Amino acid sequence: MTPAEMLERDQKQRDQKQGEQDQTSQAMFGQCPLPIFDHPQIVLGHGSGGKLTAELIEKVFLSRFRNPALERMDDQAQLEIGGARLAFTTDSFVVTPIFFPGGDIGTLAVNGTVNDLAMGGAKPLYLAAAFILEEGLASAELERVADSMRAAAAQAGVQLVTGDTKVVNRGKGDKVFITTTGIGVIDRGTRLSADGARPGDKILLSGTIGDHGVTILSTREELDFECALESDCAALNGLVEEMLDEAEASGDVQAIHCMRDPTRGGVATTLNEIAGRSQVGMLLEEQVIPVRDSVRGACEMLGLDPLYVANEGKMIAVVAPEIADRVLERMRRHPLGRAATMIGEVIAQHPRMVLAKTAVGGTRVVDLLFGEQLPRIC
């Protein structure tokens, strides 16, 4: 078979599979009331962090790898090994462009993994980094990324202790993909998990939202706008330590019920995840959520909602009401928490649903998106 014939055969098989899927879907309409997962190919939406991503993980991975640690679906796995409590996490970074105002793929890789560990109450200790390099990548660019990673690691107090590199053909990888794995130790009696939110808890946000996502958008040629905005990419473990100190000082380190950094999919996605896992509702006050002018301007222009735009240096904390004010004050004393705000609270009504009170006094549901948020004209 010639390569052309092979390509044609593959295409025919894909078409046939699609046809089969479609027929099955149609046959099911009359009976099955549930939304149907019928994507024969992976589409970009699967990487957006919204419902498509959740479905992908559920159908393909959770169904095959069931165990208690995995099923908690936190950003890190919390494990007991030989009497020590450890947090263990992994993350991949595929951002384009690899250099952007405020950081690069290297800073993202280090800080992203440090943050995932910190959100579990762990002191991040060691990182592993695997690089997939595209043939043709300028060595100078790779060195720049490595320099950034060194600086970020030093800042966060972690060491890169092992790694791997592979090279793929030109066109098979967007300059560089980085996968980082991190391990940290949980040395306080914290109980932090997405299922820990309780009615009455306060929801704290550490600062302005949408900075990273809009910065990346501003580098997209086809959108072509200028702004003096930088990614907020930062390691949050220092801030987290301060907050846990405050909780401990108040008498109960477990009064902080959950911490998460809202990355892809934004604050809205993160809050939905927590509400879903904890089986609680949430009520936000839209007007108090801090948004920079540039982020607002870009979002208004493109028809985007800042609540769904990615962040890389912000965190959400769900905190028992008794200590919420103290923790908030403590956050504001830290350089990464100056604009920290209480944005809402956890309620018993409408479990798994996040609502927001709007500027004009109405209510709206802040739902999960199913794919990426796209610029719109309508």
Next chain:
Amino acid sequence: MKYLDEYRDGAIAAKLVEEIRRVQTRPWVIMEVCGGQTHSIVKNGIDRLLPSGIELVHGPGCPVCVTPLEMIDKAHAIARRPEVIFCSFGDMLRVPGSNGDLFTIKSLGGDVRVVYSPIDCLKIARANPDKKVVFFAIGFETTAPANAMLAWRAKADRLRNISLLVSHVLVPPAIETILSSPVNRVQGFLGPGHVCAVVGYGDYEPLAKRFHVPIVITGFEPLDILDGVLMTVRQLETGRAEVENQYSRILGRGGNRPAQDVIEKVFEVRDRKWRGVGEIARSGYRLRSEFRDFDAEQIFDVAAIDTEESQVCISGQILQGIKKPHDCPAFGTACTPQHPLGATMVSAEGACAAYYAYGRHLDESELVTLGGAA
């Protein structure tokens, strides 16, 4: 942001609601025509703020939902071609045709690009002389000046590798169709503010007169919508049926003449099929024959494809304001934004999608009182 933030003031919103309540003596059914207005209403929870006697129904003002399936399939057929760079507004990327959406085509290797402005396509065409750039030119009259400029510049600059797939729709014929229906319930309209910024509102006067309905040309911010509702209710309560302009800071009766001139030079009116509603005479645009070299429908051989709409879907009735999303047995179950069965779930501004995103759960008995809601 100036001329935006002021129109989101909560205290003034409360006053407007109070005034509507004061003026209203009986129930009224009002339709907001434009998808952007629907978005604003649902996103700000305005329908929940209004006194219970005011029923807002969402009109067919979303070019995404009303683009016929045949046109979507044509777009997809063109986008699949290896020599094509297919450019589109973000809204259309997720609209499913008979076989997947533009994302699916992208995942199979198609070159599909989101653009913010139609004239961005000129740059893409120049940068890719060996490719054929095709722009999916959808929209109401609001977007026609921009799409027209693309065709105009492409011709003036003698570009050989760019064309438009035009699927424009016009508002007044749609309103006429709704009002002509024997089961129409709509008594007043919030007219499309940005459409009228382009074409003016002279065309709405005969409609208001013939059908005896008030039409208030309304903006998009919460205060605009509430103000528009107030003006409509005032008319309804006093038996008036005129065209009024709520959005006077942006438009006047004549609209934008330079824009109308260019539209006139590039497009001509045609009959058009509306998804969920059927064919409406003289309700769309097509490129004039002088621009045939830039008409993707003529350049690419995309013969009519057999399309079949879902039997379950009642979007036709929703688009005309006869039914609500909740009335549909498939709403939220077999039909979701993820797997839409028809027009009104397909785009974020479609009535069903907007309800799904913002309002689906809100049951009066469960609603947490926020102090101020109706």
Next chain:
Amino acid sequence: MCLAIPGKVIETFAKGGMQMGRVQFGGVLREACLEYVPETQPGDYVLVHVGFAISRVDEQEAEQTYRALAELDQLSELEVPEVDAPEVEDRRPSNGRE
């Protein structure tokens, strides 16, 4: 259709055979085509849809509209006390066939 927002024109220039402007939206700047609002000067506010200014904001009208809204309750206090609504037939919109 219809996502259009007001922005401030910072400067104007010609490009690609069209009159263009650099327009500010909050903290963001973007080019917009000004061909349809030919008398626009820097400092004016325009309404931009998909990279095209389709209208200029009438600042005086805006001022009046806003003031009218803000003073709504004061105005209604000044109004003559309500009289009964005039008798009208049960109103259903006619479908054109009188």
